[in-house]
Amino acid sequence: MTAKKLNRRDFLRMSALTTAGAALAACAPEVVERTVKVPVKETVQVEVPVEQTVVVEGETVVVTAEPPPRQEVTIVFMYNSGEIAIEGGGTEEALALFEEKYAPYKVERLDASTSTMYAMLAAGNQLDVVRGVGVLMPPLVLRRVPLDITDYFATSEVLKLDDLLPVNDMFTAHGRRYGAIKDWSPDFGMWVNKALWKEAGVEPPEPGEKLSYQRLRELSSQLSKFEGDVRQVTGTDLKGASSMLQWVGYTFANSRGLFEDDIYHLNIADDEELVEMLAWAVDWEKEKGIPTAINARVTGDAQDEFLAGASAVAEFGYWFGGRVGTAELIDPAECILMPAPTWGPNYFNGCGYGAGGFLSSTTQIPDAAWKLFEWFFGEEPAVARAKGGWGLPALASLLPLMPQDEPWRKNAYEVCMADIENSIAPQVASTPYCTPWIVGDAWGALTQPLLEGDITLDELIAAVEEDVNEQIADNMDAAGVKMPE
Amino acid sequence: MEELARLAATRKRRPKTRGHLVRSKRARRETTSFLLFIMPWILGFIGLSVFPLALGFITSLSNFDGLNLATVRFVGLDNYARAFTKPLAQSSLGNSFKYAIIVVPVGLTLSFLLAVMLNRPIKGRDLFRLIYYLPAILPLAGASRAWQLLFGTNVGAINALIRVFRPGTAIDWLLDYPWPVLFLYAWWGAGQGMVIFLSGLQGIPQELYEAARLDGANRLQLLYRVTLPLMTPVIYFQLILNIIAALQVFQGPVLIFSGHNVGDPVWMGRVDMPQHLYTYMIYVFTETFRKSRYGYGVALAWIFFVVVLIVTLIVIKTSRYWVYYEVAQEGEAR
Numbered sequence: 001m002t003a004k005k006l007n008r009r010d011f012l013r014m015s016a017l018t019t020a021g022a023a024l025a026a027c028a029p030e031v032v033e034r035t036v037k038v039p040v041k042e043t044v045q046v047e048v049p050v051e052q053t054v055v056v057e058g059e060t061v062v063v064t065a066e067p068p069p070r071q072e073v074t075i076v077f078m079y080n081s082g083e084i085a086i087e088g089g090g091t092e093e094a095l096a097l098f099e100e101k102y103a104p105y106k107v108e109r110l111d112a113s114t115s116t117m118y119a120m121l122a123a124g125n126q127l128d129v130v131r132g133v134g135v136l137m138p139p140l141v142l143r144r145v146p147l148d149i150t151d152y153f154a155t156s157e158v159l160k161l162d163d164l165l166p167v168n169d170m171f172t173a174h175g176r177r178y179g180a181i182k183d184w185s186p187d188f189g190m191w192v193n194k195a196l197w198k199e200a201g202v203e204p205p206e207p208g209e210k211l212s213y214q215r216l217r218e219l220s221s222q223l224s225k226f227e228g229d230v231r232q233v234t235g236t237d238l239k240g241a242s243s244m245l246q247w248v249g250y251t252f253a254n255s256r257g258l259f260e261d262d263i264y265h266l267n268i269a270d271d272e273e274l275v276e277m278l279a280w281a282v283d284w285e286k287e288k289g290i291p292t293a294i295n296a297r298v299t300g301d302a303q304d305e306f307l308a309g310a311s312a313v314a315e316f317g318y319w320f321g322g323r324v325g326t327a328e329l330i331d332p333a334e335c336i337l338m339p340a341p342t343w344g345p346n347y348f349n350g351c352g353y354g355a356g357g358f359l360s361s362t363t364q365i366p367d368a369a370w371k372l373f374e375w376f377f378g379e380e381p382a383v384a385r386a387k388g389g390w391g392l393p394a395l396a397s398l399l400p401l402m403p404q405d406e407p408w409r410k411n412a413y414e415v416c417m418a419d420i421e422n423s424i425a426p427q428v429a430s431t432p433y434c435t436p437w438i439v440g441d442a443w444g445a446l447t448q449p450l451l452e453g454d455i456t457l458d459e460l461i462a463a464v465e466e467d468v469n470e471q472i473a474d475n476m477d478a479a480g481v482k483m484p485e
Numbered sequence: 486m487e488e489l490a491r492l493a494a495t496r497k498r499r500p501k502t503r504g505h506l507v508r509s510k511r512a513r514r515e516t517t518s519f520l521l522f523i524m525p526w527i528l529g530f531i532g533l534s535v536f537p538l539a540l541g542f543i544t545s546l547s548n549f550d551g552l553n554l555a556t557v558r559f560v561g562l563d564n565y566a567r568a569f570t571k572p573l574a575q576s577s578l579g580n581s582f583k584y585a586i587i588v589v590p591v592g593l594t595l596s597f598l599l600a601v602m603l604n605r606p607i608k609g610r611d612l613f614r615l616i617y618y619l620p621a622i623l624p625l626a627g628a629s630r631a632w633q634l635l636f637g638t639n640v641g642a643i644n645a646l647i648r649v650f651r652p653g654t655a656i657d658w659l660l661d662y663p664w665p666v667l668f669l670y671a672w673w674g675a676g677q678g679m680v681i682f683l684s685g686l687q688g689i690p691q692e693l694y695e696a697a698r699l700d701g702a703n704r705l706q707l708l709y710r711v712t713l714p715l716m717t718p719v720i721y722f723q724l725i726l727n728i729i730a731a732l733q734v735f736q737g738p739v740l741i742f743s744g745h746n747v748g749d750p751v752w753m754g755r756v757d758m759p760q761h762l763y764t765y766m767i768y769v770f771t772e773t774f775r776k777s778r779y780g781y782g783v784a785l786a787w788i789f790f791v792v793v794l795i796v797t798l799i800v801i802k803t804s805r806y807w808v809y810y811e812v813a814q815e816g817e818a819r
Binding site for chain 2: 229437471475
């Protein structure tokens, strides 16, 4: 570059460009350091990811901006190693790829742990990108744990707003976006082992066929197999049988969450329809139709039981296909994923968990943290996950990558595609003052006395209400929120 | 008196001799060295024990939920009062005591008898010692899994054995007989106590046995009249440790019950076991981590500390009646 003498015209042009560059820089989300280079011909480069045309003294000037130079920082990434991978590589390779692609950023990974996260936040330790769970976000948002990243999403070329599937709304509150889903499932789909149906003399369901809960209850005894008291096959195994309220809240009462009318109190007893549903489900448990505290599975673990060919129907959702595909004791070709069961006219197959992540509100390097977030949720790792068959991607553009090479996988894919619009959880605990698990725990803790007849359903409901409402009051108090009159 | 006062005044006025100054300087140097040597421990003790304890106590007086530093509030003794109004807190503490009352004597007796047996010159003694000690070095999670495999309802080894004689049997051991199963778990750890007893047994002078034999003592009398009295300091030591450990029981029950019938292990702070079987530490864990009641959880822990302290003091106070020491203890005549 040769030195150029600055004349009046050049001076004016440079002043205008500097002003334009500074203005653009101020509007950009990347706030680090702006530099304006000496104008060469009609172009000025500033450190913002935009391009704009401005007119200076009747002359058109293209202002091209580039991102600021990345600072050499280490991003603390709290995510389990088993969940970070790229095609042909595990955690180490994946993080090495990020560090290479986005040098000089470095990543320090920690295992995900709620207790550790709390401790680190309380101690003021650096924490940037954190594993989060959709159903647990409202209480965290209340405590301002996640950073509001709505503006980052607005300008992202990777995580485009119109590409986000509705399930990502589990990470939103009051119209603001706090995170994204890593991968997910419509969790109430049911895996069917057709071989066990045939063995029991029951015609297996057609792919895509929707069974009602009432029909499943009938099938429980037909598909179960005993030798004396020894269970050899579990007929129907439904998730959440240990915490019926959570299950019922997610599935049957899909049109309204448990806290739809009042986020400050749980009131089951006055909801006749819900009590009726619960009574029906408890009767099913009492007749030992589904595994419960008093009705042992063939093996202790529901997943192992299905994979061992000892469970005819298991409610696990799409993600379980990842395990089915590698199972040794069952033939994946004999397994199909069915839609969720129906309750009367109601059908709902939502996401009951929603693994994802967020940026910590304490991060001092939001731009770097966002870059890691964007990469992990939208680039190579997201592609690898979509192809893996362990869950649906969070981006619509990645859906076609889901495995469809075998008929059983193709069927699972189609079931999920039909369920995408139903994918948002009804937020059984749609209150920021209580997680759905607390509701489930309160129920599950007293399941055994209920099923053994030591307490009545009404007594259990009263105990659950008392427990949950006390928890809500405690959480409100801790958050400094007053109970409205 | 006047004479004494005069002498004292004289001593005060007495000029310091060179030897006195040297001694004083050396004493100061020794004190400084002592403090420097002990400082790392003192700092560690303050930083890792005193400070956390004080912070914990302050936390117990607040509504801290693990994150609400901005809105945390002083609640006085509310958390302590709450513990006394919660039936679950009381039943959990009762369960811990129930567990300790049975497990401690059974465990101590078992490990003592094992040690006595394996202290004899029998063939393959070292191999037996290894076999009995082996479970103690197994990870608790692995040991619990083995226990689950033994006591499983449909595929457990014990039921499989019973089915040889009575086909079709499927006893739900964990549901129907939870306490015996947990006590058996304590037996699993008897090897550790055995090793400590063995070291105690090997310290008993053989002359005492020879003298007793000369007096006509049989094997049982040797055990009761020689071995047992001389082992009381070791029993005492083990008793205190075992009581504290038994009252704190947590991992064993949680791991044994995890996944029982309902399929969720300890996950995000959830403990998958019937509430009526909670031990105190399980209750503390669920209140603190699952329900994010950190203030209440720490208050529960402080209450537990006081309870354990009282129990330990009772054991210490009663030890003078049954523990034999070869040297006189403080405050008592030989």
